[in-house]
Amino acid sequence: xxxxxxxxxxxxxxxxxxxxxxxxxxxxxxxxxxxxxxxxxxxxxxxxxxxxxxxxxxxxxxxxxxxxxxxxxxxxxxxxxxxxxxxxxxxxxxxxxxxxxxxxxxxxxxxxxxxxxxxxxxxxxxxxxxxxxxxxxxxxxxxxxxxxxxxxxxxxxxxxxxxxxxxxxxxxxxxxxxxxxxxxxxxxxxxxxxxxxxxxxxxxxxxxxxxxxxxxxxxxxxxxxxxxxxxxxxxxxxxxxxxxxxxxxxxxxxxxxxxxxxxxxxxxxxxxxxxxxxxxxxxxxxxxxxxxxxxxxxxxxxxxxxxxxxxxxxxxxxxxxxxxxxxxxxxxxxxxxxxxxxxxxxxxxxxxxxxxxxxxxxxxxxxxxxxxxxxxxxxxxxxxxxxxxxxxxxxxxxxxxxxxxxxxxxxxxxxxxxxxxxxxxxxxxxxxxxxxxxxxxxxxxxxxxxxxxxxxxxxxxxxxxxxxxxxxxxxxxxxxxxxxxxxxxxxxxxxxx
Numbered sequence: 001x002x003x004x005x006x007x008x009x010x011x012x013x014x015x016x017x018x019x020x021x022x023x024x025x026x027x028x029x030x031x032x033x034x035x036x037x038x039x040x041x042x043x044x045x046x047x048x049x050x051x052x053x054x055x056x057x058x059x060x061x062x063x064x065x066x067x068x069x070x071x072x073x074x075x076x077x078x079x080x081x082x083x084x085x086x087x088x089x090x091x092x093x094x095x096x097x098x099x100x101x102x103x104x105x106x107x108x109x110x111x112x113x114x115x116x117x118x119x120x121x122x123x124x125x126x127x128x129x130x131x132x133x134x135x136x137x138x139x140x141x142x143x144x145x146x147x148x149x150x151x152x153x154x155x156x157x158x159x160x161x162x163x164x165x166x167x168x169x170x171x172x173x174x175x176x177x178x179x180x181x182x183x184x185x186x187x188x189x190x191x192x193x194x195x196x197x198x199x200x201x202x203x204x205x206x207x208x209x210x211x212x213x214x215x216x217x218x219x220x221x222x223x224x225x226x227x228x229x230x231x232x233x234x235x236x237x238x239x240x241x242x243x244x245x246x247x248x249x250x251x252x253x254x255x256x257x258x259x260x261x262x263x264x265x266x267x268x269x270x271x272x273x274x275x276x277x278x279x280x281x282x283x284x285x286x287x288x289x290x291x292x293x294x295x296x297x298x299x300x301x302x303x304x305x306x307x308x309x310x311x312x313x314x315x316x317x318x319x320x321x322x323x324x325x326x327x328x329x330x331x332x333x334x335x336x337x338x339x340x341x342x343x344x345x346x347x348x349x350x351x352x353x354x355x356x357x358x359x360x361x362x363x364x365x366x367x368x369x370x371x372x373x374x375x376x377x378x379x380x381x382x383x384x385x386x387x388x389x390x391x392x393x394x395x396x397x398x399x400x401x402x403x404x405x406x407x408x409x410x411x412x413x414x415x416x417x418x419x420x421x422x423x424x425x426x427x428x429x430x431x432x433x434x435x436x437x438x439x440x441x442x443x444x445x446x447x448x449x450x451x452x453x454x455x456x457x458x459x460x461x462x463x464x465x466x467x468x469x470x471x472x473x474x475x476x477x478x479x480x481x482x483x484x485x486x487x488x489x490x491x492x493x494x495x496x497x
Contacts, residue, residue, distance in 0.1 A: 016041060020278040035132075035281050035340050036373055039366075042285015054286040057362075058352040063283060064345035067276035068161065069247050071341075073229040074273035075158050076251025077266055084155050084252070087148045090323050091155035094333075098156075098315035099163050102129035105311035106303060113306070114299050120357045122171050127347050127365055128307055129315075130164035131157045132340025146389050149329055153336055158252075161342055162245035166191055168346045172353055195242030196249060202232035203253025210259050221261045222268035225254055277341070284344050288366050296363035304368040308376075312337045328387045335383050338376055339369045411472050413465040415479055417457055422486035423479075429453040430487035436468035437475035 023037040045052050084091075107125035110116050116124070131153070166188050206228035215221060232250040237243035255266065313334040320330050347365040350358040384390045417423045428439050428451050441464040442451045449455075457463070467475040481489035481496030489496070 016045070016282060017275075017278060020282070021274075035277065036370065038278055038281030039285040039288075039370060042282040043288060043290060044285075045282075046286045046288070046290070052286065054283075057287060057348050060283050060287050061345065061348040061352045064280050064341070064348060067280035068342060068345060069230070069233045069244065070226075070276040071273050072158060072161065072244055072248040073226065073233075073251040074269045075154070076229075076248045076253075077225070077255035077269050079154060079158070079252055079255060081252065081256040083148075083151045087151035087155050090148075090152045090319060090325065091159055093319035093322070094152070094156040094315065095160035096163055098319040099129050099160055099167070101315040101318050102307070102311045103167060105314055106307050109306035109310070110299075110303055113302050116357070119171065120361065123168065123350055123355075123357075123361055124303060124364065125311075126164060126167040126171060127361065128303065128339060128343045128368060129167075129311070130160045130339075130342050130346075131337045132342045145332075145384060149332060149389055152333065158248045159245065161248075162192060162195060162242035163188065164342070164346065165244060166242065168349055172350050172355055191241040192245060193241075194239055195236050195245035198236045198239070198241070199232055199246035199249030200253060202228055202235070202246065203250040203257075206250065206254050207257040207259065210254075211257070215260075218261045218264060219268075221259065222265035225259070225265050226269060226272065228254065280341055280345070284341065284348075284366070287348070288363070292359065292363050293367055296360070296367045299360075300364045300367035300371060303364065304372045307368075308335075308337075308372060328389055332384060332387050332389050335376060336380055338373060340373065343369055410466055410468050413463075413467055413472070413475065413479075415463040415465060417459050417461045417463070418483075419459050421459065421483045422489075423457050423461075423483045424459045426457050426482060426487055427453065428455045428457070431478065431482055432487075433465070433467075433478055434471045434474045436471040438466055440464050440466050 019041060020038055023041075044050065046054065103122065103125040105125075106128060107118070107121040110121035110124045111118055114121075170187070206225065210221065210224055210228075215224070229247050229250050233243040233247040236246035255262075259265065313330075316330050316333045316337075320333075325333075343365050344362075347362040351362045352358075355361075381390075428442075431439065433439070439451050442449055442455060442457070443462040443464075444458065444460065465475060465479070477496035478489075479496070481494045484496070485494035
């Protein structure tokens with residue numbers, strides 16, 4: 001028997017999850033990243049709302065980092081290499097040089113304007129200098145941007161978590177003052193290099209294994225893909241290197257490999273990433289104290305304004321010089337540097353380690369992310385149009401497996417002709433599928449073709465059948481009936497049930 005307490009926890013979790021899923025529709029309509037709604041849910045059910053008390057910063061940090069790893073894996077799996085490749089140079093500089101410029105400028109602003117000590121100023125600068133993968137993916141993938149702008153922003157958000165995490169860890173641990181500048185740079189170089197190496201190696205091994213091993217159930221493939229991604233993350237982390245960089249590269253490799261059931265796997269990972277986002281943002285909202293937040297509004301507005309109007313543009317300018325990126329594109333890159341879960345999760349590190357001003361840093365970052373995401377995200381389409389970086393004719397990726405079938409209320413059935421089946425030797429015409437169902441493709445070995453009514457089926461063939469929603473069950477019964485009794489199944493009393 002499940003205990004009553006656990007049942008209540010599951011009930012509350014289910015209600016919150018359903019509310020969060022419904023909130024996605026509202027977020028899409030308004031153009032806001034759903035993180036704002038999830039943070040709001042966390043605040044609403046917290047100590048100042050429904051009264052749920054939660055103050056475990058260490059647990060929040062651990063779960064938040066795992067959730068970020070899942071989100072980065074999804075980002076890599078859904079990114080197209082042919083789109084990302086031209087953006088690698090600018091994105092890599094934005095994730096390294098751009099981050100350093102942003103940290104320095106933001107730290108100076110925090111030190112002189114807010115009169116904070118240099119350590120607190122550097123922590124604030126490091127925490128807020130990384131863009132957020134979840135926020136960028138959710139907003140920018142709906143914008144048809146011209147050229148490689150979307151790819152630069154997407155790749156940057158996938159790459160810059162690694163150096164930002166390293167900087168925050170160095171400052172919190174005091175290692176930066178003990179090892180000196182060159183020692184700190186050497187540590188960062190090691191962690192990034194090992195993260196790249198293990199991420200690519202894990203992706204290659206995963207491709208080799210999954211393309212050669214035939215798993216008995218299609219649903220095992222997405223589990224195996226996530227297992228390889230998490231092995232990459234955890235193995236790299238145990239070597240004291242950048243697990244975030246490793247898992248993103250592993251996802252990028254696997255997502256661009258010809259793996260079995262690739263679309264189904266990506267759909268599963270996308271759902272897992274949504275679950276990670278929901279849990280992480282609600283938890284962060286629970287951790288925040290509404291009673292402390294008002295005192296952080298002014299510092300958050302000062303630092304956020306400096307970050308948006310000075311630090312981010314300077315980091316984009318410094319990173320764009322070698323690539324001659326047009327000023328219009330630089331302006332949009334500056335405005336589109338969205339902050340989200342990453343800064344808030346990183347702000348839990350000084351909070352969990354009981355660093356000086358840990359609560360102040362967390363509160364400032366929480367308010368900054370909430371306010372400036374509310375300002376930036378809804379205005380991105382307008383800013384893009386004003387700057388002339390929107391390309392309405394740009395070719396957009398379409399998930400063929402899901403999008404068109406969903407629009408026409410149809411299902412895609414995959415049917416493999418097994419040994420001793422009466423489908424062997426039958427013609428497509430003999431199937432006599434109900435109106436609204438049609439065999440769209442036949443795969444035989446390495447060959448795929450659009451069948452005619454006189455295409456003859458053979459053992460091992462895979463048929464892709466598109467069936468309208470109302471005739472799916474009838475089409476399945478007819479296929480089973482022909483498989484058992486042949487084209488004259490109905491005359492033999494075989495119904496396929």
